[in-house]
Amino acid sequence: METRVFLCALVLCCSPFGFALQDEPKFEDDIFSDLDLDLNAAPRRERRQVKAVLSKETKPHMTELTVKTTIISRYAFTAVYCRMFNRHASAAEGTFQFQIPAAAYVSNFTMIIGGRVFPSQIKPREKKAKGEREGESPTDKPKNKDSNNQSEGNMETFRMAINIPGRNFAVFMLTYEELLQRRLGNYEHVTSVRPLQLVSRLTVEVTIVEHSRITHLEVLPLRNGKASSNTAKAVLPISTVIQRNNSFSRVKFNPSIVQQARLTTTGNLGDFVVRYDVEREMGIGDIQVLDGYFVHYFAPRDLPVVPKNVVFVIDTSASMLGTKMRQTKEALFTMLRDLRPNDRFNFVSFSNRIRVWQPGKLVPVTPLNVRDAKKFIYLISPNGGTDINSAIQTGSTLLSDFLSSPEATEANHNSVSLIIFLTDGRPTVGELQTASILGNAQRAVGERFCVFTIGMGDDVDYRLLDRMALENCGTMRRIPEAADARTLLKGFYDEIGTPLLSDIHVEYSEDSVEYVTQHLFTNYFNGSEIVIAGKLTNRSAETLHVQVTASNSDRSIVMETDVPLRQRQLETERRMKAAGLPKGMSLDTVRGIAPSTGTGTGTTTSRPTGADTNRGTKTDTKPGTEKKSGTDSDANANANANANSELESGTGYIERLWGFMSVKDGLRSRLRSHTSRERDEHTQQATNLSLAYNFLTPLTGMAVERPQVLADGTLAQEAPPTEAPAAATGAGTANELPAEEEQVGGAPSSSQSLTRKKDQPEQSSKVAKATGGATKRLSKKSVTISKTSADGDPHFVVEFPLSKLTVCFNINGEPGHVLRLVTDHSQSGVTVNGKLIGAPPPPGSHKQLRTYFSTITIVADKPRRSYIEVTPKKVILDGRDRMVLPCDKSVSVESGDLAVAIAARSNITVTIRGTIGFVILLHQYKNPAPYQRDHLGFYISNSKGLSKDTHGLLGQFLNEEVGLTELIADITTEQPTAGSASQAKQQPPRTALKVKGRTVPVVKKSRRIYSGQQTVDCWFARNNAAKLIDGEYGDYVVSHMFDTGNWPHGSNTD
Structure with a gap:
């Protein structure tokens, strides 16, 4: 009897493990090679722990995450390569989630599931029909940056969840672009490293190529809390390596899986932050030229500070009670200490009623006034609702009356005036309509000063604050709910607290420039930078005349010069070549995953106004990593061949920078529009540019086909196309040539551009060959259209x-x-x-x-x-x-x-x-x-x-x-000068x-x-x-x- 009981117990104990071993595939050799496991430790028999482990094993394992950024003269291209492996026989959901800077634009996203390519397509955003639900769309659309609920401070989340077939790999490739802003004397590039699990191979690499000498470079500790990193000790993140010379730097962060586990076991490593600054040219600034486009960086220094007149308008409603109010008061105390003797200031607090510290005037900065202001701030007690309309009206009236007074004219003729408006909520008292509040604010301001708005927390009408700032020459800053508000408020004030110039006008010779971005600026603050991009009318022009006029504290300033365009272009090409970025190369090489990593990726990007827009990445996993068949290497060969064929057709970085800034200008103009016709014009302009440069903006959407996974966990085979895939999938086909004419182009993304479709029949055949599919080629021959x-x-x-x-x-x-x-x-x-x-x-x-x-x-x-x-x-x-x-x-x-x-x-x-x-x-x-x-x-x-x-x-x-x-x-004769003969x-x-x-x-x-x-x-x-x-x-x-x-x-x- 005892023998039977023992055998039954032995069978019951061993059976689950026996079945589990049948489903377990062979792992890659290096997935757990870095783990230091103690095999002598006795396992705990705790049921909850076993359940937790089993539940984690159902999630696909991220075998690689590589994030590579190339910054060329402040313009950053970032490519993200993420590779997941579903080790189970059944399909499992894999989620690719990556935080990108809020000011950046996604320019490409491609998935490779089971060896099959699923490219994305940027299309104009259309209004949904009434009653249409999100799930009715045939394509999965990643989270667009137009929604505030995906925001976390200055980062926003791009997310895509798909089913990965059993025992298969999934590759996600994302590229985005941004123009780095100079704040407090530094450029800051932030890479979010939050894979939410330990990664076998994790790499973050930032390459900086500048025209001027890099004067300052630092890598901050990983930033994973809400506290500012300014107070943190300058300790390099583990495994970080820095290479640099005068105008080139490369920073690499490559922690092993053990080093990641020592930092955190959740995979939430934080933000990898690189700060730098460059040497400044005196006078007119730095102008760079490439392929018919130019960018002008203007950041003068060593100028006297312009006095400022500032009114602080602070929300003191009941929602500010607690930590928000305490941190706000601490920040205001610090700002008071930073006011200069020639400044003038006042405070307005608002809830459902308005309180003015010094009614009807702005007071000078004296020890007595600063002491009384601190007392006013200290006694603020949050209560009541939020009357935004009355608050901005009161602050504007204070500042307008002061500027109209003889006292202001005598004291500071060239002073800078501004309102700093802070709130944590939406209007609940008084005027509640956004349009009325904005109209009242604009009339009260009357283009006499600027309004800077700050939103705290998640319950803020950020659209209202953003438009209020844009319409009144200011900017809006967002402070997350759990952030260190005191530090962020002080940092924002430091950015705008030291004005050096006002009324800046940058002019270029009219016959030389076809279109430039914003070139009139109300103020220039210390530590910032003015950036203007333009398109040259004549690429072969020798010079470009530039004139900058501005006012500082005591006089007007005029600077002008003739910029030698050919010399600047040669200098730009020389710098790029020295950094391994030749002029003729495509941006795929600039922003793609470097070949040295062996990933074999090669993204394809768009030429403006319709060139190869929306062309997806035609690649697969690393060569040699999957040993089922040779399909991966075939896919990589196709992708690399395509990338090489594109090598000489890439858009220059200055042209893409111009496109990026032009879209931003169009969106700002759209927000400031007062009529529906004006708004439609700006909307159309920004949409066309977004489509031309393949940018995911608030006016465009991204559609990605969802892979179909069958009940047995395998990927559904592609249906043989009988016509051009664009027509088969229902995608936009404006300006699309027939499939048999793919040498010229395929489906575009807008009605104004002719572009090549990503999934053309020939390309689909290549992919089908790599995955074992049966795609049918069209029998018609290609027709090559001449240029005539x-x-x-x-x-x-x-x-x-x-x-x-x-x-x-x-x-x-x-x-x-x-x-x-x-x-x-x-x-x-x-x-x-x-x-x-x-x-x-x-x-x-x-x-x-x-x-x-x-x-x-x-x-x-x-x-x-x-x-x-x-x-x-x-x-x-x-x-x-x-x-x-x-x-x-x-x-x-x-x-x-x-x-x-x-x-x-x-x-x-x-x-x-x-x-x-x-x-x-x-x-x-x-x-x-x-x-x-x-x-x-x-x-x-x-x-x-x-x-x-x-x-x-x-x-x-x-x-x-x-x-x-x-x-x-012809031979011309010059007029003789005094004492000389004609020549x-x-x-x-x-x-x-x-x-x-x-x-x-x-x-x-x-x-x-x-x-x-x-x-x-x-x-x-x-x-x-x-x-x-x-x-x-x-x-x-x-x-x-x-x-x-x-x-x-x-x-x-x-």
Whole structure:
């Protein structure tokens, strides 16, 4: 009997472990290699503890987290690479969660689940229909930065939860960009290291490349509490290594799993903070130039302090009771000690009633006044509600009355005036409507001073405070609920407590700059920096004239100089090359995970105005880490090949900085808008820029396809696509070329840009090959579109393949005119005409009127007369049958020798007899501005069937050869000066084009085609293409859209 009982007990004890071992896969060798385990320790038989351990084992293990940042002249690119492993046979939910700075923009997110790529797509944010629930969306959208509930101080959380198939890996790749702000004399870069579990391989690397010498660099202790790190001892985080020289620094934090466990067992390591500053140029500041864009950093020093007039408006409602009020009082006591003798101040406390410390005046800073002010603060007792409207009105009246008094004029003529407004709640008493409060505040302020707002805790109407500050030249600061409010309040006051300049105007020569970001500033505070980015009108310009005017405490300041652009560009290229960042490299290499780590990642990013936007990362896990098959290495090979092919097409960092700042400007202008029309214009502008540079902003959303995991824990196979994936998935297809034309581009993210789709058929085939899927390739051949085109305003581009030259010109036509683009009526029977539509110029444009193609007609007279008429809304095909096809649906039709393929809201491909092909781009605006018109772009994709006698504005160049020559420059005579003879001066030679025996002066320019997807260098002919084209403009104007008359044979002579 005892033997039976013993055997039964033995079976019961061993069975669970036996079954558990059947499901346990083989671990990677190094997952627990760093753990120091005591195998002699006796285990505790505590049921709760066992349950806890078992529950933790169901969560996928994070095997790697790598965060790499490259900071190039204050602009930071950060790439996050996270790899998880589901060690169980069944599927388990894996959550990727990462905190990013609130001021940063996400620029790409890609998942690789089970070897299959799931790229993200940035799309315009649309209003949800009434009754639509979040879960009804077919795509999972990461948390956008437009919501306040995801905020923690100055960090916000990006989160994505998906099911990971059993015994499989998941890779998450996130990139974001930010412009570092200078505060209190330092730039600060913060990396959140909170994986929420111990990580086998954890790396944080920050690389800094600056033009000027790095004068200060420090790495703070890991910041995981709410207390400020200013008071912490300067002890480097464990395993941190610093490499640096004059203008280059690299900081690496690489703790082992044991070192992580010594810091915390929860994986919440905290913020990894790097601070630095650079040497300042005296005078006008630091201007950097690259690829037609510039950035101007202006931070003067050693200036006298400008006196300030400040009114503190403090919330004393009942919600401030306790720690908030105590810390606020401590911060105010410290601020009082920092006031300077020439300053003037007052206090207003508010709840459901308003109290003014010194009614009707601002008092000077004297020991007696400071003592009385401390007494006023000490006696504040929180109670009642929150009357924000009356509080800001009272503070504004105090300051306005003082500024109007003779006392203010005599005392401080150039003083800086400001209100510091602090609250922890929403309006509950008095005026409650946000619009009324903002309107009243703006009228009371009257552009005479600035309002700086501070919100404490989670119950604050931050939108109200943000708009109040923006509309009144101030800024808003957020203090989290559990933060050290005293330290943060004092830090914010230190940033604005020492004004050095006021009324700063930065001007650039009008003919040299096409668009600049904000260049008028109310104040400049010590330790901060003014940053302006701009786009140059002419890339080949030699100099840029810059003028800065401002006022300080006792006089006006004017600084101006001519900046040598070419020298600055060479200097920028030299600095980047010295740091291993060559000018021509793509930003994928700048901000991707470095190849030295072996991750094999290579993200692809967007060219502005539609270049490769939303292209996802086509990579997989590290080579050699998974030993099931060779699929991972195949995926990596594909990804690396793609990255290498992109190497010379990356956007320069200054251009992306310009795009980043332009979006910020657009959002600020949108908040300050007073009419719905003005708001819509700013919204459209900021949305277009966000889509062009692939930024996740409050106006855009990110859609990511959710992987489908079957009941058995495996990943569902991809369905073989039968058409372009963009149409299959329902994504936006504006300006999308058909799938068979993927050499040119695919689906874009906006109606103003032509972009290549991330999941094109060819790419899907590569991924399917790596994962064992059965994706079917399209049988149609790719069509390579030439650069020969007429698009935009209208801008003409002509490619001469035989001469290996590209020429461009503009035609300033008249609205209503019909232009002959291609005519080969006598041979192939093909004629193409385009009708012009007029549009007013955008604000600031030098043009009085712009014209675009509103209708394009293609007439084919052989073997029988037929035609195709295209507008942005519909296509009329009149051949054997007459069909009217809408442009918002994808369809392919044939009628005799004509074939038409429509990619919905994107483009129309027309093929004639298989030897002549045209592509017509659709440019549509969802919410057009007054100066925007729906229009068309015309591209020649195949001209083999056109004869050598083809003519027209484009057709005349299809079979021509041209050459470049230098014109002998004139010799000019300089006027003699006193005591000297006149001197002859040889002018530099000019470039000219030899075409059909004519000589045409040209200059080198860059032009974007395919809706901005591709930039081409071309030789530009001025004066409406005079001497370049045969005849004159009027020779190409025809009577109607179906005119097929012969070319009138106009000519030009030298």
